Amino acid sequence: QVQLQQSGPGLVKPSQTLSLTCAISGDSVSSNSVAWNWIRQSPSRGLEWLGRTYYRSKWSTDYAVSVKSRITINPDTSNNQFSLQLNSVTPEDTAVYYCVRGTYPVGFDYWGQGALVTVSS
Amino acid sequence: DIQMTQSPSSLSASVGDRVTITCRASQGISKYLVWYQQKPGKVPKLLIYAASTLQSGVPSRFSGSGSGTDFTLTISTLQPEDVATYYCQKYNSAPLTFGGGTKVEIK
Numbered sequence: 001q002v003q004l005q006q007s008g009p010g011l012v013k014p015s016q017t018l019s020l021t022c023a024i025s026g027d028s029v030s031s032n033s034v035a036w037n038w039i040r041q042s043p044s045r046g047l048e049w050l051g052r053t054y055y056r057s058k059w060s061t062d063y064a065v066s067v068k069s070r071i072t073i074n075p076d077t078s079n080n081q082f083s084l085q086l087n088s089v090t091p092e093d094t095a096v097y098y099c100v101r102g103t104y105p106v107g108f109d110y111w112g113q114g115a116l117v118t119v120s121s
Numbered sequence: 122d123i124q125m126t127q128s129p130s131s132l133s134a135s136v137g138d139r140v141t142i143t144c145r146a147s148q149g150i151s152k153y154l155v156w157y158q159q160k161p162g163k164v165p166k167l168l169i170y171a172a173s174t175l176q177s178g179v180p181s182r183f184s185g186s187g188s189g190t191d192f193t194l195t196i197s198t199l200q201p202e203d204v205a206t207y208y209c210q211k212y213n214s215a216p217l218t219f220g221g222g223t224k225v226e227i228k
Contacts, residue, residue: 037217047165047208047219062215065122098164105171107155107212111164 002026004099004112012093012119018086021076022099022112029075029082030055035102038073038084040095041114048095052102053082089119123148125209127220133228140196142223144209149189153213156185156194159222160205169194170212201227 008020022036029036035054041047051063053073063071072085086093099112124147134140144154152172157165167176169185172192182197196203204227209220 046221047210049210049217049219052215052217064216102212102217105153105212106176107167107170107210108157108165109167109176114164 002101002110004101004110006097006099006112006115008115008117010116010118012089012117013121014090014119015088018084018089018093018097018117018119020084020097020099020115020117021081022083023079023081024101025080027101027110029053029080030077032056033103035104036073036075036082037100037102037108039098039100039108040093041098042095044092045095050084050086091119093117094119122216123150123211123218125211125218125220127207127209127223129223130221131224131226133226134199135228136199136201138199140199140203140225142194142207142209142225144187144192144194144220146190146192146211150211150213152188153211154185154187154192155210155212156183157208157210158203158205159208165208168207196225199225199227 003025005023012018035052037052038050053061070087075082096114100108101110126145154172156169159165173185184195206222206224
């Protein structure tokens, strides 16, 4: 059974960097048949896909245009986890953040528990 | 980027009613369409993938259809436990955009 455990601060100051980590059990971050995604949800923006990392003989990432200049998603093979960094945050980045496994062509089949991140001074 | 538009944004129906939710893609996505159910306070759950394939464990009253730009999620006989918000998502290539959601309530 795949489990995703999120960790990271729940409060970030404006202009600072939001950092979250997702620890994977029951699968490998280096699996060549899945992708590891970050999604956020807020009342104003609904469900918003932020980006993903995946391994297909080499590591690749895809990012949403809305955050492309501010986001980094990195795999950590030593600890079997992946991370999200979102720079220069504003209150509009306040949301529940989810890490999610994506399986092709099925979809997002395993979700982390979600973490509310508030951007406020 | 391809936009995903759901309608209606909310609906209220009686137990036992047939409920239909529509999702439209701004460009063709073949059958790369996924439906999720999110109950209040819970994580989204995958219901249907490849437009019409029921995920394991999902009740057979749920069904999906469509291809190209127009897709439908149908609940054949609405049950009280189906109160939730339903989202569609394109899954052919990045960005993996979601629709705005349809909130289903019991009348």
